[in-house]
Amino acid sequence: xxxxxxxxxxxxxxxxxxxxxxxxxxxxxxxxxxxxxxxxxxxxxxxxxxxxxxxxxxxxxxxxxxxxxxxxxxxxxxxxxxxxxxxxxxxxxxxxxxxxxxxxxxxxxxxxxxxxxxxxxxxxxxxxxxxxxxxxxxxxxx
Numbered sequence: 001x002x003x004x005x006x007x008x009x010x011x012x013x014x015x016x017x018x019x020x021x022x023x024x025x026x027x028x029x030x031x032x033x034x035x036x037x038x039x040x041x042x043x044x045x046x047x048x049x050x051x052x053x054x055x056x057x058x059x060x061x062x063x064x065x066x067x068x069x070x071x072x073x074x075x076x077x078x079x080x081x082x083x084x085x086x087x088x089x090x091x092x093x094x095x096x097x098x099x100x101x102x103x104x105x106x107x108x109x110x111x112x113x114x115x116x117x118x119x120x121x122x123x124x125x126x127x128x129x130x131x132x133x134x135x136x137x138x139x140x141x142x
Contacts (some may be wrong), residue, residue, distance in 0.1 A: 038071035
């Protein structure tokens with residue numbers, strides 16, 4: 001699966017069609033796009049934390065969904081109307097605040113109407129996996 005858009009191209013597209021991802025500051029960014037894979041980053045701020053000193057589950061779910069959207073756009077092109085139909089996540093470890101999270105998303109199946117992905121969310125630095133997700137997207141007919 002060869003990408004049709006680069007990481008900077010996907011980032012620029014998202015700035016145009018999905019600027020609300022940056023509400024409250026630029027916490028999410030596109031790091032890399034390769035064959036069948038994309039890596040995105042969350043640099044958590046106060047709004048991403050929950051009581052108990054950890055990055056919140058909703059912030060990690062948003063990161064997983066963002067990663068899936070990025071890998072799909074990178075491989076099918078600027079199709080803004082691709083939408084999440086399913087997202088399943090398992091929280092494995094407590095990510096401490098002050099440490100960026102990297103989500104690596106792989107395309108498992110790229111069909112005509114559905115794209116199935118797998119996301120591994122890791123702490124930057126030690127690479128410890130903190131969450132694992134699968135996401136399915138519906139893409140409009142090409």
